Amino acid sequence: MSLRRRLSAAVALTVAAAGVVMAAGTAAAATRHEAESAPATCDGLIESNHAGFSGSGFCNANNAAGAAAQFTVTAPAAGAATVNIRYANGGTSSRPADVLVNGAVAHAGSAFDPTGAWTSWVTKTLTVSLNAGDNTIRLNPTTAGGLPNLDYLEVDAPTSGKTTVWLAGDSTVANSSGSNVVGWGRELSNYLTTDATVVNSAVGGRSVQTWLYESAVTSTKNSAGECVLSSTAYAARWQAMLNASTGMKAGDHLFIQFGINDGSSTCPRHVGSARYRELLTTMVRAAQQRGAHPVLVTPVSALRCSGSTATPTRGFLTETFDVGRATGAPVIDLHKLSYTLYNSLRFCPFNGDYSSGPVGAFFANDHTHFEAAGARQIAGLVTKAVRDQQLALSAYLR
Structure with missing residues (x-):
């Protein structure tokens, strides 16, 4: 040329x-x-x-x-x-x-x-x-x-006024998944101005497909190795986001974090790489068509120690970045940010006791789920990335 x-x-x-x-x-x-x-x-x-x-x-x-x-x-x-x-x-x-x-x-x-x-x-x-x-x-x-x-x-172009932050994800994002388990989505509002309202539709135990289709995802795999749908009707939570009157509107924000439960080998939670890309793309495009700002978030890391070092634990990272490149949606690499945080807090080596000490104050009973204090720090990683990457939501950060 x-x-x-x-x-x-x-x-x-x-x-x-x-x-x-x-x-x-x-x-x-x-x-x-x-x-x-x-x-x-x-x-x-x-x-x-x-x-x-x-x-x-x-x-x-x-x-x-x-x-x-x-x-x-x-x-x-x-x-x-x-x-x-x-x-x-x-x-x-x-x-x-x-x-x-x-x-x-x-x-x-x-x-x-x-x-x-x-x-x-x-x-x-x-x-x-x-x-x-x-x-x-x-x-x-x-x-x-x-x-x-x-x-x-x-x-x-920006206008003055209020915005809604819609969240789709699993238990690490959800408001609560039992007793002391808190997702980072519940703590997100602590970092936002009063002009931003968080609608947290994350649900524990969900893959991207079960979040979108819920009980329509069967326990049977097809010839391609994907879980069969008994219906293509969306779950109520996604329908609510798509609602023309009360759902996502121009200037809103949709944060999407999956990739933890999706790695299951069995249905209904199993999702293959190509299907994962397809479903993430569907969600991103739906937000873009409404003038909202989709943000892809890689799955937050669990705590796994190799000696004194916290190491990566999650999959579907490549797929998430692929969808970001294909759609133009920004990606927050929460996976890397989270295990980097664990290292800065010196969580490793760890003796497996989640009932006491710094790890016990951060995690709730296991290496995946958070206490409120831990969830707030993870939400802080998300909002710092919003600011550092100059995403649209940065206008609503405190």
Whole structure:
């Protein structure tokens, strides 16, 4: 590809002018701006020779450092905004770019990694802070390779008001799974402002499939080794999230953590890798279609010691990251963050007594479930990652 891109675009996201009506306390639905359509301009070629793009074409501008893509965004209120950039990079190396907001670097050297082919389009999602009124968002390539082929940019501009944080997961997330067992979801509100409401629909003992379909998942496997469904009707908890009136709305957040019970070899909890990806993708896409912000969370680690070191314990890590890359949903690696925390607290070596000492104060009777104090620390890891990764929920952190 000898020609690459300089895209200098001024895109006004004036919601009222676009005819978008926002309910009080919600965020505007993401607005798409095609790279090939005015007012966007492309210093190169508008092409349509690589299938899979949106609209009538894509921008293939010149190879050059500094050949930037710039958009002007009007936000009705200050706060965090989600920016989705759809691109293809059929080369063999990343095409990094600084992302500048109002002239200041918000994400330095953000990677636009190879996608495998010029016909393979992916979405890169970033969170930036916008001022009320007009803002500029500029993608400034830092190498001679320039930017990747650009299909479109979407911006979910912030509004003032309240948000709902929806949680889907197992007992390590649930409010309570018996006596002193507390999931990190119950403690999450301690880190959020009063403008954020947590709706915790996590349920103990569930895989992603049993959480979605509950008793419709049978104890029989099909020829592919997956548990057979007696019905494709969703469980009430997922139906509630999908409810057009009272469920997820634009500007809300959906945190999804599974991967502990899914590793069972027997039905109904068993979920294979491909099915796991499929179901996570279904949940992520449902949130995105409603203008909500999905966040994938790798399964929190159990405590397992190898001498004086806490070691990784969970599966479905690769699958979770795969879905994140394919959908553009951010991933919080709670698995790594949690066993790293155990090491910082020097939980290992451990004699197996969960009734006393620092481990007993953190874990409830076993190596998997938490006391309230432990759950609060795990919730702290989640919210620190939200802040560090500049996710949309960061606008609601205390």
